[in-house]
Amino acid sequence: MNIVPTQRPQSQTIVPSPPAADRHDWLNYFDPTAALRSVVAHVATLPSTTKTPEKHTARVYESGLKYFLAYLSGHLDDLTHPITLYAVQPMIMPSEAVMVDYIGHLSLRGLAASTIANKYMVPARHWLKALTKQRPRVTGEERNKIDDYRASFEDALKVPAPRKQTTSTRSALYRHGNRLTTTQINDLFALLSTERRTLTRLRDTALLYVGLTSALRVAELGRITLNSITPADNCYEITVRGKRNQVDPVAVDSTAVDLINAWVSAWNEAVNYDERQITPDTPIWQPIHRSGKPSEIDEEYDPSTGLSRQSLSRLIKRRTKQALGVSISPHDLRRSYAARAKEAGIDLSAISRQLRHQSIATTQRYIGDPPNPAAGLLTNYVPIVVPQAS
Numbered sequence: 001m002n003i004v005p006t007q008r009p010q011s012q013t014i015v016p017s018p019p020a021a022d023r024h025d026w027l028n029y030f031d032p033t034a035a036l037r038s039v040v041a042h043v044a045t046l047p048s049t050t051k052t053p054e055k056h057t058a059r060v061y062e063s064g065l066k067y068f069l070a071y072l073s074g075h076l077d078d079l080t081h082p083i084t085l086y087a088v089q090p091m092i093m094p095s096e097a098v099m100v101d102y103i104g105h106l107s108l109r110g111l112a113a114s115t116i117a118n119k120y121m122v123p124a125r126h127w128l129k130a131l132t133k134q135r136p137r138v139t140g141e142e143r144n145k146i147d148d149y150r151a152s153f154e155d156a157l158k159v160p161a162p163r164k165q166t167t168s169t170r171s172a173l174y175r176h177g178n179r180l181t182t183t184q185i186n187d188l189f190a191l192l193s194t195e196r197r198t199l200t201r202l203r204d205t206a207l208l209y210v211g212l213t214s215a216l217r218v219a220e221l222g223r224i225t226l227n228s229i230t231p232a233d234n235c236y237e238i239t240v241r242g243k244r245n246q247v248d249p250v251a252v253d254s255t256a257v258d259l260i261n262a263w264v265s266a267w268n269e270a271v272n273y274d275e276r277q278i279t280p281d282t283p284i285w286q287p288i289h290r291s292g293k294p295s296e297i298d299e300e301y302d303p304s305t306g307l308s309r310q311s312l313s314r315l316i317k318r319r320t321k322q323a324l325g326v327s328i329s330p331h332d333l334r335r336s337y338a339a340r341a342k343e344a345g346i347d348l349s350a351i352s353r354q355l356r357h358q359s360i361a362t363t364q365r366y367i368g369d370p371p372n373p374a375a376g377l378l379t380n381y382v383p384i385v386v387p388q389a390s
Contacts, residue, residue, distance in 0.1 A: 035130035065123035117161035206259035218330035
């Protein structure tokens with residue numbers, strides 16, 4: 001007698017997993033939503049930021065875990081919903097085979113091995129660990145079933161992250177980021193000086209100069225007020241609230257203060273009513289209309305807040321793109337400061353103090369290892385004579 005194999009119904013999932021992985025009855029015993037709350041509690045302890053040297057930011061964790069849950073529930077076609085929605089959807093049982101297929105799916109998207117490991121697998125593993133710690137109240141044969149499910153989760157945890165196909169000893173923070181050369185910095189300000197003296201030119205020149213020489217972060221740049229600038233020994237200091245409420249002052253030279261004063265004086269002279277005046281407590285960077293005149297007050301703008309972080313970022317990128325053909329982010333100004341300061345011979349501890357790093361190792365990554373192929377040539381230092389054949 002010929003036995004005709006049973007046709008398995010088309011699964012709603014997008015993973016080509018074996019039949020055992022398509023089982024949904026594990027959801028009768030384990031709670032994916034409770035596991036998600038455990039991960040969210042962990043995420044709450046992480047730095048909440050966008051573009052910083054930290055790899056595991058809250059935003060990265062949340063987006064990576066959201067993608068994994070959407071993958072298990074077969075809803076990758078729509079990732080616009082809150083992460084909690086995907087945790088209550090029926091989903092396949094996570095197993096070793098599912099994790100292997102998941103990594104393969106991410107690889108087919110063209111993602112780098114480091115991105116798969118850090119952004120997608122790390123939060124998924126936190127979620128799996130939370131599942132293994134759950135203890136459903138069951139007896140008899142159901143207990144054996146629970147043990148099998150938990151073993152499946154543990155096998156999924158053991159699936160290794162993909163390895164990089166190529167490696168490098170160069171710092172990732174040097175590879176990913178731009179550092180302006182001294183020539184580029186001078187070209188940038190030379191081009192600005194050719195523009196006619198307008199509010200836009202005065203503001204942008206002061207902003208870029210302060211950003212490069214102070215190495216302040218973009219949010220810190222936005223908080224500068226006249227009161228935050230105080231005289232110090234042979235320089236000035238700017239003290240603003242920084243990362244994780246850090247309030248260490250940073251040094252700036254007299255040129256930076258002169259540029260700020262020139263901008264503030266021109267602005268206050270241009271506005272004809274007190275509400276727009278830059279006072280000692282007002283953020284100094286203010287929006288300018290395309291005509292070069294002060295922007296009007298409207299419902300969306302509060303003079304007491306100044307330019308937003310996003311506006312400052314766009315301004316810096318636009319200016320560097322026009323002058324140098326490359327878009328520089330505010331954080332690239334910090335990298336540029338570190339690289340040029342080290343090149344000028346400034347002590348590493350002084351550079352680290354200006355950047356307000358807790359570790360010298362972080363400062364060294366900002367400085368990076370600029371490419372210099374000839375630096376390792378032995379013949380540059382040792383004369384080796386090869387006799388010419390007669």
